[in-house]
Amino acid sequence: MTAASPTDDPSWRLFQQRFGALRRARQIETGLTVAAVVVLFVFASIWTDFSPEKILRGAPRIGEYFGKLLSIEPKGVAAPIPVLALPHLFGGVKEPQSLAYWFYRFNVYAALLWQTIEMAILATALGSGAAFALSFPATGRFVGNRAVVFVTRRLLELMRTIPQVVLAFILVWPFGIGPLAGIVAIAVHSTGALGKLFCELNENADTRPVEGIRSVGGSWLAQMRYGVVPQVTPGFLSYALLRFEVNVRSSTIIGFVGAGGIGQELKRVIGFNIYEEVSAICILILLIVVVIDLLSERIRHHFIGALA
């Protein structure tokens, strides 16, 4: 009698059978998922008139456009030359291929960038103020009246779901072209977004201070002011600063619909094909966004960490 091979074992064969079935099921599921993704891709391509061939045909034009963004045609030069060149890098405003020549309207950009940041500051302040006020009636634990909670929550939801650029575009009609429409649009969106986050902080706050104040006869306002606010302030400030970073980005583009800031100037130079200014402004926007992000991260870590 030969030694029983492990493959003769019925439990082994059962294992093989079950494993095979499981594996086939997984393969079929994966295949179906991939097929669904591909079918959707094809359908979406037909719907939007998109094809790789079109991209390939357009690629040279994109390359050409980006090339133009980084080249200049000063008077007396036949062909476009790169926007920067090492020998001229630190030359004066009149010297082509120098940084100063590229950014010759730096003072205009700087003023607009500063306006953009100020728009973001005001919008963040207004938005966090409104969100602060609305977050208490939106917190179910603090309000007995269900209707108040429901209405405030739906209001906050509406504020954050309407795209802010659309809102700015609409507000340009009553408020006129300029930063005001942008500020209000960003502030409304911030109210909705921050209101939700503040509300979550309130939900997680310790209720014992609130009960303590209620037990000595404090009013609802006093309960909120002395029982909740000291607990949630560090979180509120941290979220508000994060929102400020987002709002700086938003205020750079809100000008595309005429609502002020550097975006309005960027749209103008793109429209008039002033290529080297397009790249100059884009670089400045990129720089300012990175700088604000770094600064705000520092503040959040140092100060708010100390408060908490």
Place this chain on the structure above:
Amino acid sequence: MSGGLDIAAERARHPEAFRGKGWLGWLLFAGVFGYLFYLMWLFDFGRVFTSLANVWVIVGLMLDWSGIADWDHAELWRSMLETVAMAYLGTMLAVVLAVPLGFLGASNVIPQRVFRFFTRRLFDGLRGLDQLIWALVFVRAMGLGPIAGILAIAVVETGVLAKLFAEAVENIDRGQVEGITAVGAGLAGRLRFAMLPQVLPVMISQALYSIESNAREATILGLVGAGGIGLRLSERIQINAWDQVAYVIVLILISVALIDTTSRYLRLRLIGAVN
């Protein structure tokens, strides 16, 4: 005997509990509010209140949907679907580009510091400019239409996803990689059998989330001419057809909510299947 507290006595006993902000705190407080009021004056914030009447006129016009039968519903719905298709195509193109870029940017795949620095800066650069800026540039380069929007979404999302994928690859369990290496697998084997199975669920879940957020973003790309519902919205704002503007906004809100729900369901199912 009265049950009340003698506040004055308590104040004398625990001065630190009753201490105010101090003059520095008040100065900071006044400075911040002074600056905010200066900004309000600078941006002529009072105009918000003087123009409020105009806002109510627009809101009133928005709520009057009596002409609903005459609106071009077919065009609006087609554009809405086009927006969703743009978000899907843009995100899918980004996924295809971001998977290899994510592996290239991960320090446990390519350990060279300099290389990693440059790939990370590339991702930052793609992400740093808003989609709307890219869309505006692509509209100038490729002409009006959804293709400019798809490219704008693809470029920005490549930066976002490549960074997230690279982080996911860096956070994998090293044990499986070592095991596969120990039985003699090369780089391709390590990628396919040790790394990919660990990061694939994260990647798919993140891609779904990106489709969701891009569908929201894509609704505004049309405002600069990059196709989709935004284009229709922009036309209607320009001719002051406020009732249709409101209708389009409602359409956007419903579609976004639908996509959110579907995507959340798929993500939860996926995570459930993995665990």
